[in-house]
Amino acid sequence: MFTKADHEYMSLALRLAEQGLYTTTPNPRVGCVLVNEEQIIGQGAHIRTGEPHAEIMALRDAEAKFPNLIEGADAYVTLEPCSHFGRTPPCADALIKAGVKRVIAAMKDPNPQVAGNGLARLAAAGIKTVHGLMETQAHELNAGFISRMTKNKPFVRVKIAASLDGRTALANGESKWITGEAARQDVQHWRARSCAILTGIGTVLADDPQMNVRNIPNARQPLRVVVDSNLRISPQAKILKGGNTLIAYVSDGENKADTLSKAGAELIKVESSDGKVCIKQLLRYLAERGINEVVVEAGQMLNGALFALHLVDEFLFYYAPSLLGADARGMLAFPELQSMQERTQLSIIDVRQLGQDIRIRAKPISKP
Numbered sequence: 001m002f003t004k005a006d007h008e009y010m011s012l013a014l015r016l017a018e019q020g021l022y023t024t025t026p027n028p029r030v031g032c033v034l035v036n037e038e039q040i041i042g043q044g045a046h047i048r049t050g051e052p053h054a055e056i057m058a059l060r061d062a063e064a065k066f067p068n069l070i071e072g073a074d075a076y077v078t079l080e081p082c083s084h085f086g087r088t089p090p091c092a093d094a095l096i097k098a099g100v101k102r103v104i105a106a107m108k109d110p111n112p113q114v115a116g117n118g119l120a121r122l123a124a125a126g127i128k129t130v131h132g133l134m135e136t137q138a139h140e141l142n143a144g145f146i147s148r149m150t151k152n153k154p155f156v157r158v159k160i161a162a163s164l165d166g167r168t169a170l171a172n173g174e175s176k177w178i179t180g181e182a183a184r185q186d187v188q189h190w191r192a193r194s195c196a197i198l199t200g201i202g203t204v205l206a207d208d209p210q211m212n213v214r215n216i217p218n219a220r221q222p223l224r225v226v227v228d229s230n231l232r233i234s235p236q237a238k239i240l241k242g243g244n245t246l247i248a249y250v251s252d253g254e255n256k257a258d259t260l261s262k263a264g265a266e267l268i269k270v271e272s273s274d275g276k277v278c279i280k281q282l283l284r285y286l287a288e289r290g291i292n293e294v295v296v297e298a299g300q301m302l303n304g305a306l307f308a309l310h311l312v313d314e315f316l317f318y319y320a321p322s323l324l325g326a327d328a329r330g331m332l333a334f335p336e337l338q339s340m341q342e343r344t345q346l347s348i349i350d351v352r353q354l355g356q357d358i359r360i361r362a363k364p365i366s367k368p
Contacts, residue, residue: 002104002133009033009040009076010106010134016045016054017078017141022192022219023048026290028079028109028145032058034100036073041066055081055091059098071099078138080109080131083118092118096125105131106138110149144195144292147313152287154195158296158303159187159316160331167328168300173206182355183318185215187297190316192219194295196246196286199239200302201228210238211297223291227302229276231256235263248277279305304333307344310364315346317360
């Protein structure tokens with residue numbers, strides 16, 4: 001159905017879309033390539049919310065270089081062109097006005113405001129449409145946007161740094177540094193592409209981390225989210241510096257809310273029946289405020305809670321060539337399994353070496 005040339009043009013469109021990897025949130029990352037008789041005449045990407053979409057940028061590029069070749073061109077776009085007025089006009093209308101003859105989309109838009117309407121509008125205008133080319137790669141690029149649109153939940157990626165025997169910290173809580181510099185820099189990439197970094201009060205009290213993006217040029221800082229059921233956090237905690245920090249809590253027995261607000265924190269009360277923050281409700285709230293991807297950098301308690309509730313979409317395991325022993329802290333705390341049939345299988349999607357450390361990306365396999 002699709003030719004080798006089709007794959008090459010869509011591959012380019014996907015690479016263009018990656019230009020917005022750190023900057024498009026809450027919008028999806030999208031790239032577009034315009035081709036006329038096997039000649040690329042225009043290309044573009046959506047870079048930031050409020051700025052022109054990929055199709056518009058590609059049309060502008062073509063208008064500057066090959067204005068006479070736009071009519072009758074093919075448009076390769078990584079996501080179905082939008083059909084509604086948001087911060088910008090519909091891209092489907094722009095393609096119709098430009099006179100393209102064919103639109104090849106990697107995937108349909110999961111946004112209910114579009115969801116096939118863009119392709120339908122193009123088809124109604126006499127433009128040939130097709131979708132599904134390199135759809136898996138397009139899904140990977142916008143896993144968070146898809147999750148938010150279809151599940152009302154951000155894509156949750158849990159990062160765990162551990163020794164080869166699966167230990168994340170000594171019994172006394174010391175954990176700096178298990179992995180080397182290359183692995184720690186790789187984590188910055190995952191922070192930068194995420195809309196939020198989620199951690200627990202245990203990690204904040206033990207390590208006093210900043211949880212910000214470092215050494216990634218032009219990256220915006222993601223929202224920092226602390227799960228702190230009883231508001232034990234100190235107003236002087238480093239994670240509060242510079243604002244852009246949300247604290248999810250249940251009770252304020254020490255009347256610290258006002259002090260924390262003055263320190264720059266945003267607070268949200270997320271109650272549950274067991275006196276702890278309801279993680280599901282918190283993730284729904286994050287989705288509602290446009291959070292596509294969340295990277296979790298926490299201890300075994302919060303990691304285990306997310307895992308037990310089947311809220312983890314992907315794991316990032318960083319294994320260092322060291323051993324910490326059976327008394328050191330583990331990766332995830334969750335109820336003891338009674339049989340091997342209860343274990344969760346993981347699908348490994350990528351393995352690579354970073355310095356002396358090994359990074360494994362894995363996804364839980366859903367049980368039937």
